[in-house]
Amino acid sequence: MHDFLETLACGACGREHDARRIHTVCEACGHSLLPRYDLDRVSRAVTPDEVARRPRGIWRFRELLPPVAGSDGADLGAGDTPLFPLRRLGRRLGMSNLWLKDEGANPTGTFKARGAAVGVAAAAALGVRELAIPTAGNAGSAWAAYSAAVGLPIHVVMPVDTPPPIKAECAAYGADLTEVDGLISDAARIVGERAARHGWFDASTMREPYRVEGKKTMGLEIAEAFDWKPPDAVLYPTGGGVGLIGIWKAMRELDEMGWLKGPPPRLIAVQAAGCASIVHAWEAGAATAERVADAHTIAPGLRVPLPFAHALVLRAMRETGGTAVAVGDDELIAAMSELAESEGVFACPEGAALLPALRRLLEQGDLEHDATVVLLNTGNALKYTDLVHAPEGSAT
Amino acid sequence: MHDFLETLACGACGREHDARRIHTVCEACGHSLLPRYDLDRVSRAVTPDEVARRPRGIWRFRELLPPVAGSDGADLGAGDTPLFPLRRLGRRLGMSNLWLKDEGANPTGTFKARGAAVGVAAAAALGVRELAIPTAGNAGSAWAAYSAAVGLPIHVVMPVDTPPPIKAECAAYGADLTEVDGLISDAARIVGERAARHGWFDASTMREPYRVEGKKTMGLEIAEAFDWKPPDAVLYPTGGGVGLIGIWKAMRELDEMGWLKGPPPRLIAVQAAGCASIVHAWEAGAATAERVADAHTIAPGLRVPLPFAHALVLRAMRETGGTAVAVGDDELIAAMSELAESEGVFACPEGAALLPALRRLLEQGDLEHDATVVLLNTGNALKYTDLVHAPEGSAT
Numbered sequence A, B: 001m002h003d004f005l006e007t008l009a010c011g012a013c014g015r016e017h018d019a020r021r022i023h024t025v026c027e028a029c030g031h032s033l034l035p036r037y038d039l040d041r042v043s044r045a046v047t048p049d050e051v052a053r054r055p056r057g058i059w060r061f062r063e064l065l066p067p068v069a070g071s072d073g074a075d076l077g078a079g080d081t082p083l084f085p086l087r088r089l090g091r092r093l094g095m096s097n098l099w100l101k102d103e104g105a106n107p108t109g110t111f112k113a114r115g116a117a118v119g120v121a122a123a124a125a126l127g128v129r130e131l132a133i134p135t136a137g138n139a140g141s142a143w144a145a146y147s148a149a150v151g152l153p154i155h156v157v158m159p160v161d162t163p164p165p166i167k168a169e170c171a172a173y174g175a176d177l178t179e180v181d182g183l184i185s186d187a188a189r190i191v192g193e194r195a196a197r198h199g200w201f202d203a204s205t206m207r208e209p210y211r212v213e214g215k216k217t218m219g220l221e222i223a224e225a226f227d228w229k230p231p232d233a234v235l236y237p238t239g240g241g242v243g244l245i246g247i248w249k250a251m252r253e254l255d256e257m258g259w260l261k262g263p264p265p266r267l268i269a270v271q272a273a274g275c276a277s278i279v280h281a282w283e284a285g286a287a288t289a290e291r292v293a294d295a296h297t298i299a300p301g302l303r304v305p306l307p308f309a310h311a312l313v314l315r316a317m318r319e320t321g322g323t324a325v326a327v328g329d330d331e332l333i334a335a336m337s338e339l340a341e342s343e344g345v346f347a348c349p350e351g352a353a354l355l356p357a358l359r360r361l362l363e364q365g366d367l368e369h370d371a372t373v374v375l376l377n378t379g380n381a382l383k384y385t386d387l388v389h390a391p392e393g394s395a396t
Helices: A039-045 A048-055 A058-064 A087-093 A114-127 A139-149 A166-170 A185-199 A210-225 A244-257 A275-281 A308-319 A329-343 A354-363 A379-387 B041-044 B049-054 B058-064 B087-093 B112-125 B136-150 B166-172 B183-200 B211-225 B242-256 B277-284 B311-321 B329-341 B353-363 B379-388
Strands: A004-009 A035-036 A083-084 A098-102 A131-134 A156-160 A174-178 A232-236 A266-272 A323-327 A375-376 B007-012 B031-038 B083-085 B096-100 B131-134 B154-159 B176-178 B231-237 B266-272 B323-327 B373-377
Touching: A004 B311, A035 A210, A048 A058, A048 A210, A058 A114, A058 A210, A083 A210, A083 B058, A087 A098, A087 A329, A087 A354, A087 B007, A098 A210, A114 A139, A114 A210, A131 A139, A139 A156, A139 A166, A139 B329, A156 A166, A156 A185, A166 A379, A166 B329, A166 B379, A174 A185, A210 A244, A232 A244, A232 A354, A232 B112, A244 A266, A244 A308, A266 A275, A266 A308, A275 A308, A275 A323, A275 B154, A323 A354, A329 A379, A329 B136, A329 B166, A354 A375, A379 B166, A379 B379, B007 B183, B031 B211, B041 B058, B049 B058, B049 B211, B058 B112, B058 B211, B083 B211, B087 B096, B087 B329, B087 B353, B087 B379, B112 B131, B112 B136, B112 B211, B131 B136, B131 B183, B136 B154, B136 B166, B154 B183, B166 B176, B166 B379, B176 B183, B211 B242, B231 B242, B231 B353, B242 B266, B242 B311, B266 B277, B266 B311, B266 B353, B277 B311, B277 B323, B323 B353, B329 B353, B329 B379, B353 B373
Parallel strands: A098 A375, A131 A156, A156 A174, A232 A266, A232 A375, A266 A323, B096 B373, B131 B154, B154 B176, B231 B266, B231 B373, B266 B323
Antiparallel strands: A004 A035, A083 A098, B007 B031, B083 B096
């Protein structure tokens, strides 16, 4: 066994909760719970070399995950996504160390698979009988896939304007799908009500303690890929912000275990100009963010009026010397084409947003041209083909 | 350097061709050329343990690939796709060792990325200035992606009824796309004519010697995953059949190097009933196949009237004790839902076809229930969402 999980500690007030039982948020203050491990024991139990030699996927890092691997469900192969240099774009930008981590290679085509793999396995292991999740889209299909794999019923609630391929995925996986004429925040309200009424487990972002652990594996993989000397900066498209918190948590844990050979990367949140709660808070020097009133962007994953764990997102940025950038929808659509044409990467609009953000940071002197920078592309654009220009094929 | 490539030998007449120059088919007899390595030297130069410790992706096996890695283009992360047990389906079928290798995790969402990664890199290294490719769809988008990554112009010709997301991919990658009112065989004719006229390199299936080397890595990974004792059978959806030939070639090379601890897997070709040239030939006991007159199936990748390398496909099946199965379109559509609902795998129609084929083989006694069987799902269903039932979501 590899149970190094000690407790679930509130990210705000620190109160501890029994990790052998199912929890949502802190019983005392209502903030997010973060799993805490006996890192001293982990660092004696496993070495970087051992982790590197295990079969691919997130469970290579099982000592830093809840002890739920090997449960009945298939893991579908989340994690160990490609990380490669963007040579042509790098030259164009005058950068020598520009990288892309392509989360589109995950099951269901997005980084959401990491959180779902761990979240669903934990829910199943802790006796949950039925799941419910509000989503901007991709978390819904990822949780639907993993729920199907373990045989748990799931109720997914998403905005009616979510891209059709994502709805088709949910339907194929047999999820009970509800479309709401509103945003993810409206979906969250409906899930909260129905979950309370029917006894479903509410797996909303950062109101469930294990999804962040799955996302954490992105940080573990990035550190490992650079031989435990993290890159200078990671640019991250920030909707709910779980991945950013996860990477921060990964670096803290690795540092405490003595595996890191350098400081954590600067965590840089990229948002859409029409939905930029974290950017506004960052620019105001605030420790918490405010809900965006008229949230709008064509990037579904960025259409989150206020991340539930906004204070943790801002803390992760502050502690790593990060920053925040907002980009326009026109910029991120243009970037989808630029990434595809110049690097052969068909990035989702959320991931493509990182490219104009990077240009801005370089122009402003917020990033050096010789910095080692990772763009975290969160998904495959196959779900968003309506956003790229129509085929220009000629008929014959 | 790791240049262990000795020659390009014709798969039919054996004639050798200089591997330092660009070639299409055999100058003597017009059949496919197969790269041949100095396997003796390879087996002295590298060990299975070394290969396992290298960074993920097809180039882990670089001694068994043309010496073109590290060229300027990004590799986009092809290969090292997930391989996991199908536990729930296995129980349903009374099987204890049923596995799925999910090629949907590749760049561009299909196994075609492996062939394109090696084929485009080889073309670029050998001085090709402009590429052209006929395709049923996915090879086109994969070659377009890799061509974009190395900055080579590419002309893609595909049937007009190819799924729209695939056309959108090609357009995004900046490919010159021509749609033809016909099949891949009609596209091949057009590419042949235009390539001759304009001096483009014709990268048609098995008329180009390196694509099969990329596909070969599927076989290398499968052997490695089972600790070099190959599974009893691999079921493979057979359009052009390059992957099947590639897996066969992988096993032969590994065997000659002394890495294999058991016989190669039985290679089982699965086709659509409306386009089953290989199945017809197999059932007739023939060494070559005949063109299907009225080729039709809703699975674009199986809509190949006659694989160019049909004789090699049949030889690979014969030498491994394989067999061939045809399934109906209704069966493969139903299998898409069954795989998604029971295992959380959203397989393309070609990959889903393997499930009804497997049932038939078990029923007929052609496969034992305790056999170790790998279903090779060639791609992600996100390009085919029109084939799954419409979302059943309720509006709120």
